[in-house]
Amino acid sequence: MLKELTRETKATMGIYEPRRDKVYGLLAEFSDPGALLHAAEGVREAGYKHFDTHSPFPVHGMDRAMGLGNSKVGYITLVGGITGLAVATWLQWWTGGVDYPLDISGKPFFAWEPSIPIMFELTILFAALAAVAGMFALNGLPRPYNPLFYSENFSRVTDDAFFLHVAASDGRFDMEKTEQLLRDLGALYVEVIEDLGTEQGPAGDVRGEAVEKAQA
Amino acid sequence: MSTASTGKSLAFTAGDGYHDDPPLVAGNLSFHEVTDLVALHTEKKTPMAWYGAFSIANIGLMILLLSVAYLFWNGVGVWGLNNPVGWGYAIVNFVFWVGIGHAGTLISAILYLFRQKWRTAINRSAEAMTIFAVICALLFPTIHVGRVWAIYWSLPIPNQMEMWPQFKSPLLWDVFAVSVYFTVSLVFWYVGLVPDLATLRDRTPLTKKLRQKVLGFFALGWNGANRHWRNYEKAYLLLAALATPLVLSVHSVVSFDFAVSIIPGWHTTIFPPYFVAGAIFSGFGMVMTLMVIARKVYHMENIITINHLEKMNIIILLTGTMVGFAYITEFFIAWYSGSPYEQYAFINRATGPYAWAYWTMMSCNLLFPQFFWFKKLRRNVAFMFVVSIFVNIGMWFERFVIVVTSLHRDYLPSAWDYYTPTAIDVLTLIGSFGLFFTLFLIFLRFLPMVALAEVKMVMPQSDPHFYEGHGDGHGAAHDLSAGKPESDRGKS
Structure with missing residues (x-):
């Protein structure tokens, strides 16, 4: 019970537990804020809870699209x-x-x-x-380690790229189906993020097995 | 993987889409180009010009340290203070520097609450200016107390004397107001910096380990998550809402230092609003001085456009006129009060031994900003630079006039004296500019001088509805002509 509460609280901060096989989630890139907003709506409507969008600036209307309430x-x-x-x-x-x-x-x-x-x-x-x-x-910050940082492309999130991340801890997460959903929503590509921990050496030495797919 | 659709070749417009507002970011820049434009200056090799400017600023800083050390060794007798004039340069400089700081908070907080999107181009550097100006300001009352080693008496710290500060004194309110102002400004600035530090962090190549570590530390693991932005924007809004009454209170409290006393020329109820207007006026003068140089040196003409400068000039015109109105109101009230002391204080101000300072103040603060009624002059960069210098000078003299002219004529004519600063006074003032510019140059070198995330947010491509319709920007944008480059506009 307490464990579940902790997990859900952490999820509101964007901290998710990896699956047993170290899969942290699927990261999809979208072309622009409009596509990202549309994708977030789609992912929410499909019933996902543990997902988040990442953008260089706050996207107007995203809180509603993601189904988030007022900030505390x-x-x-x-x-x-x-x-x-x-x-x-x-x-x-x-x-x-x-x-x-x-x-x-x-x-x-x-x-x-x-x-x-x-x-x-x-x-x-x-x-x-x-x-x-x-x-x-x-926000669960400071959080120097984040499995998303293993993704090479994710470094552009603070520049000009727009991502949607669905965490593997979500009850509905399914490697194939979730990936298909993201591609149907217009993802430029979908990448598997693995939580390799910090012991593997400095970031950049080990990369998650990126499964890059061409635009659907 | 291309994000070309968020890139160039889109029509740009700003504002509500109905009025012909010029775009806030000129030159058809993409998100990435904006990032590059700002971040490059923290990444490239330090230019020689920076070293040159930094050396000069450091000489100023050395002058400050030496004159302060000389003061500590000998005591406040090295200053030009005399018996009726117990407050001299130190207090003048204190009020001057605190006032400078106010423009930064106005831009970052008040204009934010009023949804003035143009603030995004200048708010980062204006906030930095605030913090450095308040550091300079805090220095002066500290060294003015004479026994610096006892400065902690002004704070409610349990001590061996079992005594507490006197909370009924405006001077103590000042300690609280200015230190709270400094803390809140610093926190506000840092919160704004976090996403941009993350941008710099993510751009750092793997070979630069130290830079990566430092930026990684201060960026706090920021990753642009919308769950984070949601709380972030709320906190930012609340900070703006808190900083707005704070900034108005700070210079009001500073004015209480004077207004709560019974000295003719100080004891007036107009002081709080008049000080706040003057503070914003002087601060905008300083922002203008710094921005005109910085945008030229760092090639930021597309982000800090002439339209931004024009808007700042309008604020200078407005606040300058408010200050001038307050000067005239003071005279009226002195006459209307029927108090001979009050009347004498003001007639003496304008015609007495310090008339030169008074008329310097009047011309710099009231007269020169009036040129900004003319659009041509408002948009003339060289002209506005000159006026901004005059505003800085004029506002320093305003504080000099208030502090010195009110004091040098006591109630008892036998105590009257003329105040002349010593070389140490002047060197300390020059030195404080050295401290200010040293800090500002460090900021320009190592931190993004424009709030990247915020500038991107006011670009039309940041609107999710921009991509509706034909996907060429017609979803939100109506005005195609606004996308023309900077040089082509203004002719029509």
């Missing part, structure tokens, strides 16, 4: 902001009003009016740090 970063940020506000209030009240009260021209030891600037600043600080930390945590 907002809630984390809200919690961060409230924490910052509480810390700032407590800090100014406790240091000035409790721990070492200083009587300066009869002014109150603690008042909310002069405390506002620091309350504001710390709210922003904590909220901003929470937004960034939350974003990286939800």
